[in-house]
Amino acid sequence: MSEIAKIKNDVLLSVRDLEVVYTSAGAIIHAVNGISLEVKRGKSLGLVGETGAGKTTIAKSVMGILPDPPAKILNGEVVLDDQDLLKVPEKEMLKIRGKKIAMIFQDPMTALNPLMTVGDQIAEVISLHESCSKREAGNKAKEMLEMVGIPAERYPEYPHQFSGGMKQRVIIAIALACNPELLLADEPTTALDVTIQAQVMEMISDLQKKLNTAMILITHDLGIVAEACDDVAVIYAGEIVEYARKEDLFLHPTHPYTIGLFGSIPSLSEDVDRLIPIPGLPANPEKLPEGCHFHPRCSHSTVDCQKDNIPYIEISPNHFVRCTMCANKADYKREV
Amino acid sequence: MTNVPMIEVKNLMKYFDTPRGKLHAVDDVSFTIERGTTMGVVGESGCGKSTLGRTIIHLLESTGGQIFFNGENITRVNKKRLRKLRNEMQIIFQDPYSSLNPRMTVFETVREPLVRSKRCTKKELNGRVESIMTTVGLDERLWNSYPHELDGGRRQRIGIARAIALDPSFIVCDEPVSALDVSIQAQILNLMQDLQEEKGLTYMFITHDLSVVRHISTHICVMYLGQLVETCSSKELFMTPIHPYTKALLSAVPSTDIFHKRERILLRGELVSPINPKPGCRFATRCNHVFDKCHQPQILEEVSPGHFVSCCRANDINE
Amino acid sequence: MQNVEMNTKLSTRKKRESLLLITVRRLAKNKMAMTGLIILIIMIVVSLLSPILAPYPYEQVDLYNTFGTPSREHPFGTDELGRDILSRLMVGTQHSLRIGILSVIYSSILGIALGCISGYYGGIVDSFIMRFMDIFSAIPALVLAIAISAVLGPGINNCIISIAVSGTPSFVRMARASVLNVRRMEYLEAATAINCNTAQIIVKHILPNILAPLIVLMTMTVANNILTASQLSFIGLGVQPPNPEWGAMLSAGRNYIRNYPHMVLFPGITIMLAVLSMNMLGDGLRDALDPKLKD
Numbered sequence: 027m028s029e030i031a032k033i034k035n036d037v038l039l040s041v042r043d044l045e046v047v048y049t050s051a052g053a054i055i056h057a058v059n060g061i062s063l064e065v066k067r068g069k070s071l072g073l074v075g076e077t078g079a080g081k082t083t084i085a086k087s088v089m090g091i092l093p094d095p096p097a098k099i100l101n102g103e104v105v106l107d108d109q110d111l112l113k114v115p116e117k118e119m120l121k122i123r124g125k126k127i128a129m130i131f132q133d134p135m136t137a138l139n140p141l142m143t144v145g146d147q148i149a150e151v152i153s154l155h156e157s158c159s160k161r162e163a164g165n166k167a168k169e170m171l172e173m174v175g176i177p178a179e180r181y182p183e184y185p186h187q188f189s190g191g192m193k194q195r196v197i198i199a200i201a202l203a204c205n206p207e208l209l210l211a212d213e214p215t216t217a218l219d220v221t222i223q224a225q226v227m228e229m230i231s232d233l234q235k236k237l238n239t240a241m242i243l244i245t246h247d248l249g250i251v252a253e254a255c256d257d258v259a260v261i262y263a264g265e266i267v268e269y270a271r272k273e274d275l276f277l278h279p280t281h282p283y284t285i286g287l288f289g290s291i292p293s294l295s296e297d298v299d300r301l302i303p304i305p306g307l308p309a310n311p312e313k314l315p316e317g318c319h320f321h322p323r324c325s326h327s328t329v330d331c332q333k334d335n336i337p338y339i340e341i342s343p344n345h346f347v348r349c350t351m352c353a354n355k356a357d358y359k360r361e362v
Numbered sequence: 363m364t365n366v367p368m369i370e371v372k373n374l375m376k377y378f379d380t381p382r383g384k385l386h387a388v389d390d391v392s393f394t395i396e397r398g399t400t401m402g403v404v405g406e407s408g409c410g411k412s413t414l415g416r417t418i419i420h421l422l423e424s425t426g427g428q429i430f431f432n433g434e435n436i437t438r439v440n441k442k443r444l445r446k447l448r449n450e451m452q453i454i455f456q457d458p459y460s461s462l463n464p465r466m467t468v469f470e471t472v473r474e475p476l477v478r479s480k481r482c483t484k485k486e487l488n489g490r491v492e493s494i495m496t497t498v499g500l501d502e503r504l505w506n507s508y509p510h511e512l513d514g515g516r517r518q519r520i521g522i523a524r525a526i527a528l529d530p531s532f533i534v535c536d537e538p539v540s541a542l543d544v545s546i547q548a549q550i551l552n553l554m555q556d557l558q559e560e561k562g563l564t565y566m567f568i569t570h571d572l573s574v575v576r577h578i579s580t581h582i583c584v585m586y587l588g589q590l591v592e593t594c595s596s597k598e599l600f601m602t603p604i605h606p607y608t609k610a611l612l613s614a615v616p617s618t619d620i621f622h623k624r625e626r627i628l629l630r631g632e633l634v635s636p637i638n639p640k641p642g643c644r645f646a647t648r649c650n651h652v653f654d655k656c657h658q659p660q661i662l663e664e665v666s667p668g669h670f671v672s673c674c675r676a677n678d679i680n681e
Numbered sequence: 682m683q684n685v686e687m688n689t690k691l692s693t694r695k696k697r698e699s700l701l702l703i704t705v706r707r708l709a710k711n712k713m714a715m716t717g718l719i720i721l722i723i724m725i726v727v728s729l730l731s732p733i734l735a736p737y738p739y740e741q742v743d744l745y746n747t748f749g750t751p752s753r754e755h756p757f758g759t760d761e762l763g764r765d766i767l768s769r770l771m772v773g774t775q776h777s778l779r780i781g782i783l784s785v786i787y788s789s790i791l792g793i794a795l796g797c798i799s800g801y802y803g804g805i806v807d808s809f810i811m812r813f814m815d816i817f818s819a820i821p822a823l824v825l826a827i828a829i830s831a832v833l834g835p836g837i838n839n840c841i842i843s844i845a846v847s848g849t850p851s852f853v854r855m856a857r858a859s860v861l862n863v864r865r866m867e868y869l870e871a872a873t874a875i876n877c878n879t880a881q882i883i884v885k886h887i888l889p890n891i892l893a894p895l896i897v898l899m900t901m902t903v904a905n906n907i908l909t910a911s912q913l914s915f916i917g918l919g920v921q922p923p924n925p926e927w928g929a930m931l932s933a934g935r936n937y938i939r940n941y942p943h944m945v946l947f948p949g950i951t952i953m954l955a956v957l958s959m960n961m962l963g964d965g966l967r968d969a970l971d972p973k974l975k976d
Contacts, residue, residue, distance in 0.1 A: 076543040189633070219406035220570065221629050224614035228628070246544060249616030276620050290548035292577030294600070294615055300555070301577070303548030307513060421870055448876045461867040465889040474885075475875035524871065 038240045039065040039088065039208055044102030046083050046264075049095060055311045057083045057097070059264035059319075065208065070234060070241035072255035072272070074248065074287070076308055080264040081244045085210045087112075088242070089129050090119045106208065125155040128201035132213040134193035138185040144196045145171065145181030148203050155204045170199040174229060191222035195229065202233055209234065209241045215250070227254055248291060252276060260284050263309040263319035270345040280347045282324045318350070326351055366433040367394040368532055368564050369401075369418065374427035376410075376417045383638040387413040389588040390427070392662060393670075395581070397531075400558070400565040402579030402596065404572060404611070408636065409585040411568045412456075415534040418566070419451040420444060431532075449479055452530040456537035458517035462509040468495075468520050469505040475527040491527070497560075498523045498553060515546035519553070526557060534566045539574060551578060572615050576600055584608050587636050587644040590662065594669035604671045606679065607645045643673070651679050707969035714965020720958035728774035735768035740923045748941045758943040761933060766944065769925035770951050776926050777955065780841050780919075781907040785899050787845035792852020793895060797883050799853065800860025811857070814850040822847040826909055830918040840919040844906050855898055859891035893970040897963050904959035911952055927952050 046058040058080045065071045073081045086092045088104050090111055104111040106126065111119070131137050139147060148167035153160065168178040174195040185193055194214060201209060211230065215223040231254050234241050243255055251258055251272065258275045260268040260283065268281040279285050289302035306323040309315060315322050321331040330350045337353040340346050376388040388410045395401040403411045416422045418429055420439070428437045436447060455461035462471055473491045476482055482490055495505060498519045509517055518538060525533055535554070539547040555578065557563060569575050575582060576596060583593040584605065592605040603609045610627040617624050631648040634640075642657035643649070649656070655674045662672045708714050727734060743763030751758045757766040799810040817825065829843035863869065863886075872882050911928025913919035920926035927948045934944030 076545065220572070221406060221610060221614045224616070224626060225628060227616070228626070247616060248618050252618045252620045253616050273620060276618065287544060288618075290545045291618070292551070292573040294573045294576060294612075294617060295619060298577060301548040301552055303552060304545040305549075307515070308543065308545070416870075419874065421873060445876055448874060453871070453874050455867045455871060457867055460865075461871055463868045463872075463886050463890070474872075474877075478876045478881070521871075524875065528875070 036066050037064050038067045038106065039242075040103075040105045041084070041088065042103050042105070044084065044087060044104065045100040046080070046087055046092065046097055047100060048097050053312050056314055057264055057311060058087070059314070061102075061261075061264070061266055063259055063266065063269065065240045065242060066256075067207070067240055068234075068238040069256045070243055070254060072251040072258040073242060073244045073261055074246065074251055074258060075261035076246055078263075078308055078311060079261040080311075081261055082212055083264075084261075085129065085212055085242060085244060088208075089123060089127055089210060090114075090116075091123075091129075121155070124151050124206070125204045126206055127208045127210065128204070128206040129210040130194075130197055130201050130212065130214045133217055134190050134197055135217070137197050138193060140185055143182045143184055144176075144188070145183075147196070148200050151200050151203045166203065167199075170203050171196075173202075173233065174199045175225075189222075191218050191226060194218060194222075194226055198226070198230060198233070202237060202239065205237055205239070207240060209239050210244075211241060212244045213246070214243075216245070216247075230254065248287065260287070263311065263314055265319060265348060266346075267320065267348045268346065274342065274345045278342075278345070280341060280345075280352065281320075281349050282326055283320050286323075318348070367430075368397045368432055369395040369566070370428075370430035370433075371418065372428045372430070374414070374417065374429065375425045376413050376422060377425045380637060385637050386588045386639055387636065388417060389639075391583075391585070391588075391590040392427075393583055393590065393593050395532075395564060395566060397564055398558075398562055399580040400567050400578055402575035402582040403566060403568045403585060404570065404575050404582060405585035406570060406611075408587060408633070410588040410636075411585050412536050414585070415453070415536050415566055415568050419453055419532075419534055420447070421453070445479075449481075449528045450530050451532045451534070452525040452528060453534045453536060454518075454521050454525045454538045456540055458514045458521060458541060459509075461521050462517055464509055467506050467508055468500065468512075471509075471520055472523045472527055475524060479528055481528070494523050494527055497526070497557070513546075514542050515549060518542060518546075518550055522550075522553065522557070526561070526563075529561075531562070532564045532566070534568070536568045537570070538567075540569065540571065547574075554578070572612065584611070587634065587639075589644055589660075590672060591643075591645065592669075592671045592673075593662075598666075598669055602669075604665060604669070604676050605673050606649050606651055606675075651675050704969050708965050711965040711968060713961045714969070717958040717961030717965065720954055721962060724774050724778065724955060724958070727771050728778050731768075731771040731775060735765075735771045737765040737768045739764065739769045739772040739925050741765070748937065748944075750941070751943055757947045758941070760930070760944055761937065766930070766947055769930060770927065770947060773925040773927050773930065773948075773951075776837060776920050776924065777907050777910060777952075780837065780844065780910040781903040781955075781959075784841045784844040784848065784906045784910075785902045787841070788848040788902070789852050789895065789899050791845075792849045793856045793888075793891075795849070796853040796856025797860055797887060797891075800857040800864065801879070801883060801887070807857075810853065814853050817847065818850045820847075823909060823912055826913060827916070827918060830913060835918050835921050837920050837924075840910060840913055844909050844913075847909075848902055848906060851902070852895070852898065855895060856891060859894060860887055863887050863890050894967075896970065897967040900959055900963035900966060904956040904963070907955050907959070908952065 042062045044058050044061045048055040048057055061084055063071065073084065075081050083092065087099060088111065092099065099112060102112065145164065145167050148170050149163040152158065152163040152166050168181055171178050171181060176192060176195055188196065214230065215226050218226060227250060245251060255272055258270060258272055259266045260281065262283050268275065268284045279288055286304035290304060292298060292301060304323055309319045317332040317334055318336045321327040324331070328350065336348050336350055338346055338348045339352045341352050372392050374388055374391045378385040378387055391414060403414060405411050413422065417424050424437060428435060430436065431447065439447060469491060472494055473487060476487055476490060500516065500519050500523065504512065504516065539550050542550060551574065558565060567575065567578055579596045581594065582596050582599045584591050584607065586607050592603070592608045599608065600612065603612055610629050613624055613627045629648045634644050634647055641659050643660050646652045646656040653675055660672045660674060662670050663676070665671050665676050741764060743759065746759050746763040747761055749755050749759035755765050755767065757770065760766055795810055799807045825847040826843045829846055830839055833839035833843065869882060869886055872886050910919055911931065914926040914928035915932040920929060922929065930948040931945055934948065938945050
């Protein structure tokens with residue numbers, strides 16, 4: 027994917043040509059169709075897309091927690107620090123999960139064990155991965171609580187005694203307790219109120235910078251991407267259709283789907299008379315359209331778009347777009 | 363056209379009895395909605411906005427206060443009058459999955475309100491249903507499908523079709539696009555705008571999404587834990603918000619403008635419980651400008667034409 | 682306009698069948714369920730045509746041929762009065778199926794009605810109905826059936842009533858639980874908003890959505906009730922002689938089990954087949970109806 031030479035140490039995670047399918051009642055669902063991406067140390071990558079685009083599947087593949095069956099990884103490699111996680115035996119993965127990679131899920135209500143105190147749940151992760159006494163684990167857990175803005179005295183309380191936002195903070199504490207190199211955050215604030223969301227996102231960003239943790243942030247909210255991510259990958263029907271630095275994506279969105287997404291969201295800062303929705307429905311992963319999966323909904327589609335091997339072009343340094351138009355018009359720009 | 367507002371709500375209250383005490387879901391809320399406008403009601407979870415909408419159209423019975431519809435006091439109505447009122451006031455629900463009977467086809471769902479209201483003859487019935495379906499953009503081949511065969515956007519269109527079937531003048535929209543993907547959301551919002559223009563509808567649009575409410579509303583009410591903290595025109599709310607909660611809420615929305623970092627007002631403290639609450643402003647525990655007077659009942663005051671705020675410190679802290 | 686109306690009506694009718702067709706198709710794929718269904722159909726045919734099919738009249742006594750072991754003339758042998766067991770079993774099918782099905786129809790109608798009222802209104806009505814059902818549930822079903830039969834007297838109709846009564850609480854409970862589940866759905870609020878009265882809401886919106894698990898319960902209960910009827914006849918309540926009933930035949934044969942086991946074997950197998958087939962059908966129905974309910 028990226029031919030530009032990078033200092034090898036800079037890239038923490040490299041995913042290449044990942045393909046994942048789900049089999050359900052005879053039907054095959056093409057969830058991820060050849061994804062390649064990179065996450066640099068200490069930086070955050072946003073995965074943006076709507077329901078069914080395959081973002082969660084990608085994260086679970088990296089984490090190695092895809093249920094097999096019904097999911098099956100057909101192809102690809104997930105390289106973390108020179109190790110292909112897809113080839114690592116489960117015994118090894120147990121040491122990596124929680125220690126090198128941690129994941130935060132969307133629903134804080136169900137992610138915590140209701141029968142264990144929050145402090146113990148944080149301490150549990152620490153004891154699993156670090157050789158220290160129970161007391162030391164407990165102390166570290168208290169530190170983590172303070173770090174996420176919860177008074178250490180609340181260590182012996184149970185999850186039901188916390189609000190949604192506080193629960194999510196505990197989950198973040200658990201995730202960051204062993205100082206992982208990579209954090210996978212799957213829509214961490216979607217279930218929270220706006221004011222709580224702001225607090226939690228701020229905290230995630232602060233901690234990420236403090237601990238130099240790389241992050242893959244999955245979201246459908248472009249606003250969150252704008253505030254929390256360095257790089258962005260726009261995903262549609264299991265493929266990356268556009269990949270750029272945040273600034274480039276917001277200033278020069280190029281792929282018609284990306285432009286469509288921007289046109290669909292009402293703006294907080296200016297009056298928009300009428301939204302410009304993307305016509306049609308999201309692609310059906312059981313029967314994906316030929317060639318470019320987006321072409322049935324694209325106002326610019328041509329016959330070329332239905333052929334396989336849609337070019338993935340670097341239209342400007344580190345800005346990639348998967349679209350036939352870019353191959354044709356070298357200086358294609360969005361018309362405002 | 364008379365100058366009487368379509369909806370007027372005065373000191374409306376809705377309390378629920380719970381084992382732990384009385385839950386003040388809606389507490390002393392007053393505002394008006396003019397014909398043909400869209401009143402956005404925003405607030406976070408637990409603020410009472412859904413309860414407010416359902417109380418106004420009599421899906422829930424109010425505990426206190428008054429409701430006026432086109433000048434008529436409809437706080438307590440008999441069954442007969444309520445039946446007639448239902449032809450005028452309808453509702454669109456949030457969840458496209460639980461708001462449709464899974465055993466009824468699309469056609470049957472949209473036809474039912476017409477059957478119940480006995481408004482058309484049998485001959486006219488199907489014709490009317492067909493024209494409604496076309497209006498909301500439901501293709502003919504879908505008419506005999508069941509809800510579980512369709513996606514969220516189409517299901518929501520069915521909900522909208524059902525709501526407009528009786529030709530109402532006022533529709534409560536309870537988070538109608540919150541459960542939809544962004545691209546579908548835009549389609550539905552456009553549809554709702556078109557319907558409003560075509561039929562002269564008045565909407566009460568309940569949502570937690572500030573960008574959506576800005577886009578679709580002419581006026582906005584901001585609610586916090588059952589209390590109305592601010593109400594004014596949509597433009598004014600976003601240009602000159604006055605109540606500290608409104609300001610915090612607006613500052614919390616993540617912005618797609620990557621070059622202008624919005625100053626974020628971070629709230630501290632915990633939410634108070636809406637069960638047996640103490641008198642006074644419920645936002646006081648998290649407010650950065652809290653004062654003694656905040657613990658007394660607040661009055662909704664007009665600080666500028668059409669702009670009402672419920673805050674004793676409105677004038678002091680307004681920039 | 683007329684043509685469009687016609688088309689709409691036609692296509693509406695077409696689609697409505699397909700939900701039923703989907704269930705039937707799914708059921709047809711299930712071999713166990715189909716086996717159960719076939720056995721059941723055979724039994725129903727036998728019960729209807731027994732006067733013709735039975736080789737001998739069921740009450741025909743032949744004192745020269747008592748306790749006959751299975752032979753060419755009497756494939757299942759004869760009982761203590763020389764009556765042909767096969768014929769008696771065939772005629773007995775009528776009674777067992779009648780008791781099983783009718784009792785379930787009564788319990789389910791009463792049970793679903795009570796369950797809907799209880800679940801929909803809640804409050805005192807709910808408490809009252811449920812505590813009342815609790816009283817019935819506290820007594821084992823068979824004991825209850827015996828008690829009611831003893832009060833009403835023997836005979837097939839009283840047998841049906843007593844079994845129906847003892848089976849009602851489970852229908853009430855299941856219907857109520859399903860109603861409580863459905864009550865959380867917004868489409869009930871929507872129905873209120875479009876001017877449906879309570880009866881319309883229960884009939885049009887609640888009932889169709891709670892029927893699936895209830896149908897399964899009904900098939901399972903038929904099996905159970907056939908068994909209970911046998912038990913009642915076994916102890917002398919229920920179907921009276923000379924009417925053949927499987928349980929009564931079992932009872933009569935009990936004394937001779939050492940020397941003439943065929944008198945117990947064949948009625949026993951018949952009971953087992955009936956119960957098994959209903960259970961297999963019920964299981965299959967549960968699977969066929971469930972995936973659609975995954976909503």
